[in-house]
Amino acid sequence: MTADIEIRNVSKQFGAMTVLDHLSLSIRAREFIVFLGPSGCGKSTLLRMIAGLEAVDSGEIAINNERIDHLPPGKRGIAMVFQSYALYPHMTVRDNMAFGLANIGVPGKVIEARINEAARMLEMPHLLDRKPGQLSGGQRQRVAIGRAIVKEPKAFLFDEPLSNLDAALRTRTRIELAQLHQRLQSTMIFVTHDQVEAMTLADRIVVMNNRKIDQIGTPMEIYERPATKFVAGFVGAPAMNFVDATLDRYGKNATARFADGVSVQTEIASSQLTDGKYTFGIRSEDVRIVAAGQGNAGGVVDVLERLGERTLIYARLGDGQQIVGSDAGNSRVAVGDRIGLAFDGQKSHLFNETGRAWHAREA
Amino acid sequence: MADRLAMSPTATLAVGVRAPTADIYAPQWRNVIFVAPFLFFFTTLLLFPLLWGMWLSFHKADTFSSGNFVGLGNYARLYHDKVFLQSIWNTFYFVLLTVPTLALIGLFLALCLNRRTRTAAVLRTLFFSSSVLSVTIVTLIWRIVFIPNVGLLSTIYGWFGATAPAFISDPSLAMVGIAIATIWWCIGLPMMLFLSALQQIPQDIYEAAALDNANRWQTLRSITLPSIKRTFILVIIIQIVLQFQLFGQAWLMTRGGPNNLTKPIVLYIYDTAFRRWDLGLGAAASEILFILILVAAMAQYLVTRSRGDQA
Structure with missing residues (x-):
């Protein structure tokens, strides 16, 4: 029944x-x-x-x-x-x-x-x-x-x-x-x-x-x-990274710019977005750790969490915001290291002030 | 736990490290200081009088001399004393009248008043308030209720053209009269004990019962009553112990009359020991009361426990 x-x-x-x-x-x-x-x-x-x-x-x-x-x-x-x-x-x-x-x-x-x-x-x-x-x-x-x-x-x-x-x-x-x-x-x-x-x-x-x-x-x-934004932050561990950003909507897809000048090319159509303040969101597994000087942004490693199959890396950006990235389980990165962070534009999200979300076009 | 610890080599190490630490649960003589005040009063006010009473009961003693050992002589005298035997019967009769009634009415009131309304709170206070009165006031109130012709009961019966039962003077009703006054006086404690027990029952059990289609009667019988069984036993034992010691109400309402029919054991003890100054006999009667209470309370406890309660 x-x-x-x-x-x-x-x-x-x-x-x-x-x-x-x-x-x-x-x-x-x-x-x-x-x-x-x-x-x-x-x-x-x-x-x-x-x-x-x-x-x-x-x-x-x-x-x-x-x-x-x-x-x-x-x-x-x-x-x-x-x-x-x-x-x-x-x-x-x-x-x-x-x-x-x-x-x-x-x-x-x-x-x-x-x-x-x-x-x-x-x-x-x-x-x-x-x-x-x-x-x-x-x-x-x-x-x-x-x-x-x-x-x-x-x-x-x-x-x-x-x-x-x-x-x-x-x-x-x-x-x-x-x-x-x-x-x-x-x-x-x-x-x-x-x-x-x-x-x-x-x-x-x-x-x-x-x-x-x-x-x-x-x-x-x-x-x-x-x-x-609430759902994005509530579901998933660690919680999604949120960074305040301004948008560049001249191209087909929007580009998010952080306060310290870092920019991320998203795959979110510019046409859907309006003016206003936005928050850029990305999950830790979509932030790859690369050599310093490469990737979208650079940071210093604050904390390492070794989970076995992967390592979570808490990095501090130039403007003081913290981003959690993900590296291999046997990552060689150590606390205090200077690293580069590569954001996956396809997996980026944008949230407006009311919390509404925009995502990349579905494949 | 200990076995598992012993099995693993790292744990053995841990045990080895811990060994020098003093066992904080080891007995230490200075801890006696903490129980000494209690022990002092327990010994002087409870244990010593208890043993002295036992000693007295085997002696012929009055206020001027105590010493002649009479063995079980006092007990033999009690065995042949018709007034004493009558007082035992009276006491049992009184306990039988009051204890079940107190438990049942207390439970009924608790079930009715176990809610969060203002009325329930007021009524709870009202029903409990009689408990704070002294026995003198209680008996005075009930004497006024029971007085023939002008008492409250007579007045009420009078409205319907009837004659009120003579609760104090009628030999078959006198003990009932005392029981009514006692129940009115003592109902607060059982009610409160039942109320606190009812409030301990988790609400979600009732929700589960509601989802299980239990109606009010099934919920009362299958959920509420089994949940407060221990309190029920507690109330019965407390009341047995209390009501076996009936004294004030009987003394103030009927003086043990008519014809010793409401004379309880404690009143007999009082008469014997402090009015006739036969301390040995009084002590012997006290010992018998002590054993009666002990047996009654234990029997109640054992009977209910042997039925298996592993909630």
Whole structure:
């Protein structure tokens, strides 16, 4: 069973504070959607509104073209996995999973079969008779997912379910969630502030900021063609380099000029751009390290971060701005070295004062 | 952890380096200074009187002399004392009347008042306020309520042309009257304990239950009540210990009458030890009360624990 979810013009206030401002979104059946954004951007509130745990102040939410925003949480046909797992502490794992089914009068045999099936799928048959207090964090996480699966919901909602796990377990559970989605073919909505989770899990990412949706797109669209400066800075590690620039729009493509005279020939059509202040943006992997005197700009190495497969190089330009570039894992560059930086014009971005982004023409 | 450390050569090195450092958890005699004030008062005000009471209970003692060892003589006298046996029964009857009622009404009030409205806050204060009154005031209030003909109860019954039950003078109702006053007096503490327990339950469990289609009754039975089970046991034990020591209300409302029917063990002890000055017998009765409370509280604890609670 699966569902498409339609959110139309939804707003939410907590007292005088607006948390969500006229927000619309269509989620297709079987899609894995991730709400990504910083703390307080309203992503969890939106998820809780879909679940029915928060009232909708205005607007509509529909599942398979049926309005559900007036229904109590239990009648919406969805299941949710909480950040804290929210397992019933005094019930065994089996009872935790059976509770929701027993409440709607599912026959005992069916409940038993579904629990066994879910336990097998999540490799936890040996945990069924334990209580949550006897389980590790990762095991509780599994139980929480199992409790959602047995309900055979139209859609799964995940509220930052990985944030309480340690790094290794988080990576493993992430892969398992991706596999689970492939197997169940259900609509899944996943809330996180972790861009790696968003990039790896999502069919489409909804980047939220400041009560609104900044961009909806596939992970690579979001990464390569961020719609706003916020999205560009929020997605990707290290964050995109931003340098204040003035534009030279005489040629077919715009040229960005930094304060210290450095110029970068972009592949962004001049015709789209207007006068005004701009910010030049480029990701660290699109800044190559070259010998001093070559490339677009020169700088002095401040800090090196050796990540193994590559080395991040934090260089200070002549005017004091810092640029992060990327070099090979075994880079010979040392702190204090004078280096050259080569910017890839094809991968350059420009942002105007409102944060709107322009990118190179699509190939 | 220790095993794993021992396995790796680098860890062995680390252990070797750490060895000279003093173990900060090693017992040190000067730490006694910190517990000395407590130990002093514990010994002089609790332990010593407890042991002295036990010693007294095996002696024939009055205010002028104490010394003749009588073995279990005092206990034998109690065993044959009809008034004492009656007082044990009275005490049990009183505990049975008050403890379950206090727990249930306390829970009910807590469930009703566990919300963030102004009314709930006012009502919480109101229900708790009776707890701060002294026993003298409480019994005075309830004597005025229960006074035949002119009391509050009689007046209310009078409006409907009925006669109020004689809570203080009727032998079958006197203990009930004392129990009512006691419940009114003591309801604050159980209510507050239950309220604090209810507020400890994580909100997301209730959200999970809402998504699990649980109705109000299912939520109460399957989520709320199991979550506050430990507090329920705590309330029962505290109330058993408190209510076994009934004294003030019985003394001030009925003087133990009519016909010793409301005379609790503590009142018997008071009569024996401080009005008839038979200290040995009084001490023996105290020991029996001590054991009764201990057994009742322990039994409650053991019964509930053996059912397995590993939340």
